[in-house]
Amino acid sequence: MNAWRTHLLGDQALLLDCSAGADARLLARSLDQHAGIIDLIPAPGTLTIIYDPAVLEPDAILLLLDQAHSQPPPAPALHRIPVLYDGADLAEVAARCALSPARLIELHTSTRHTVAMIGFLPGFPYLDGLPARLHLPRRPTPRTKVPAGSVAIANGQTGIYPQASPGGWHLLGRTDVRLFDPARQPPALLQPGDYVEFEAVG
Amino acid sequence: MLQPGPLLTIQDGGRAGYRRWGVPASGALDPLALAIANRLLGNPPAAAALEITGVGCRLRFEAPAVIAVAGGDLGAWLDDLPLPLWHACFVRQGQELRWAERRRGGRCYLAARGGFAIEPCLGSASALPGGPFPGMLGRALRAGDRLPLRNEDIDPAIAGRSWPPAARPLPPPQPVIRVLPGPHQPLLPDQWRKLIGAEWRVSPDSNRMGYRLLGEASPPDPPVSIPSCGVAPGAIQLPPDGAPVVLLADAQTTGGYPLLAAVIGADRWLLGQLLPGDSLRFAETDLPTARAALREQLAALVKPMDESQEWGAPC
Numbered sequence: 001m002n003a004w005r006t007h008l009l010g011d012q013a014l015l016l017d018c019s020a021g022a023d024a025r026l027l028a029r030s031l032d033q034h035a036g037i038i039d040l041i042p043a044p045g046t047l048t049i050i051y052d053p054a055v056l057e058p059d060a061i062l063l064l065l066d067q068a069h070s071q072p073p074p075a076p077a078l079h080r081i082p083v084l085y086d087g088a089d090l091a092e093v094a095a096r097c098a099l100s101p102a103r104l105i106e107l108h109t110s111t112r113h114t115v116a117m118i119g120f121l122p123g124f125p126y127l128d129g130l131p132a133r134l135h136l137p138r139r140p141t142p143r144t145k146v147p148a149g150s151v152a153i154a155n156g157q158t159g160i161y162p163q164a165s166p167g168g169w170h171l172l173g174r175t176d177v178r179l180f181d182p183a184r185q186p187p188a189l190l191q192p193g194d195y196v197e198f199e200a201v202g
Numbered sequence: 203m204l205q206p207g208p209l210l211t212i213q214d215g216g217r218a219g220y221r222r223w224g225v226p227a228s229g230a231l232d233p234l235a236l237a238i239a240n241r242l243l244g245n246p247p248a249a250a251a252l253e254i255t256g257v258g259c260r261l262r263f264e265a266p267a268v269i270a271v272a273g274g275d276l277g278a279w280l281d282d283l284p285l286p287l288w289h290a291c292f293v294r295q296g297q298e299l300r301w302a303e304r305r306r307g308g309r310c311y312l313a314a315r316g317g318f319a320i321e322p323c324l325g326s327a328s329a330l331p332g333g334p335f336p337g338m339l340g341r342a343l344r345a346g347d348r349l350p351l352r353n354e355d356i357d358p359a360i361a362g363r364s365w366p367p368a369a370r371p372l373p374p375p376q377p378v379i380r381v382l383p384g385p386h387q388p389l390l391p392d393q394w395r396k397l398i399g400a401e402w403r404v405s406p407d408s409n410r411m412g413y414r415l416l417g418e419a420s421p422p423d424p425p426v427s428i429p430s431c432g433v434a435p436g437a438i439q440l441p442p443d444g445a446p447v448v449l450l451a452d453a454q455t456t457g458g459y460p461l462l463a464a465v466i467g468a469d470r471w472l473l474g475q476l477l478p479g480d481s482l483r484f485a486e487t488d489l490p491t492a493r494a495a496l497r498e499q500l501a502a503l504v505k506p507m508d509e510s511q512e513w514g515a516p517c
Binding site for chain 2: 007008009010011012013015017019028038039040041042043044045046047048050053054058117118119120121122123124126162163165180181182186187188191
């Protein structure tokens, strides 16, 4: 009895729907490093598997997944990220949420956030756990350039821009922490399941 | 580098294993042409080459080299003589190579014997314009750039080799690209019918991340919302405005739009030969057909070099 549903995503990838309970990260661990597995992308409720059809078939991959149950869950790391809360949208977000900026910062820093997914840019984390009080839709017009290190919120999540990029989230502040370094192994600081706590500095 | 043309980047077979960190695989949009250019020179098939987009690119060789150009026919000239595609050619110091006229396809690959002296990043020498990689791997190439060649052993015997004409993948002007239904196709029956039935045009609003398609856009009504998930090049998303987006090598690794279809691996090279304004159609196929097509394509890459070489005229 599988706790996931399998969909073909072309002839070189599979999309596993694990919303029925299986942990995508656990499934990823049972496949990682296996011959023929090219890439794994965990996301909330899903795991995308990119494989080499010359080496593996979907059925063979499903057999490998059955071993997931015998593995212990990965231990999440806790990251404390210092933030200078001087973002261009801080005052506006505070006003819209009927809070003082100080109270907004307090709410953001007293929450334990969880990395739901890495995507959009190398090293960009989507963090769950934003207090409901701070839930706002994205800005109607994205900025063409958001500074590197920007800590921003939208749609109930916090994101951190590892590099300057276009962006439509509300900018609360900046961090110097390097989220992505191609010279590092692994190159991204955060991975799905990790915890993040922000600390106000400056 | 005298003139880059519309887009000139260094691409190899791609960057595998880092999508979980948000790093797209990148790599040549026409992996077949890249492989052929390399194999003609005795390079590993996924070795880094220059991906030339459209016409306008002009380069000067500051050292002799043995090169091969494969892929679309963009009117390549070496000084004042046409440069044959699908051939290994010897180039002298000071010669200029340019692409002047689009005749067939949209991209081609310039490989050099021994490859380029480029430091790979995360296991690959593929560039990701705007990405977090240093130097030429983090941007498109521009006028004035110098690309060092490795040029270890220029074996004059290689110049003159050609790829058998029957094995040259020639891009058709209006390709029919085979797809498998995507994970969310059952939620979008109208959109699927239109995808398979209609003619589509590549929008000017397109790049190596993806092609937005113009045609019978059909916004899903009621809107279909799915949680964000990992995606792959070749996947076709259906955003709320109903215009399908075909994801390509530099696409973001995750997406929140429904996945309507996915282009089969054996036909991805056809996507790589399209430019904005070009037309295309899609046809439905199944997994066994897709797998057989890919196997056949890979076998065709290996075979020609095992047989005796066709000795074309030296360039």
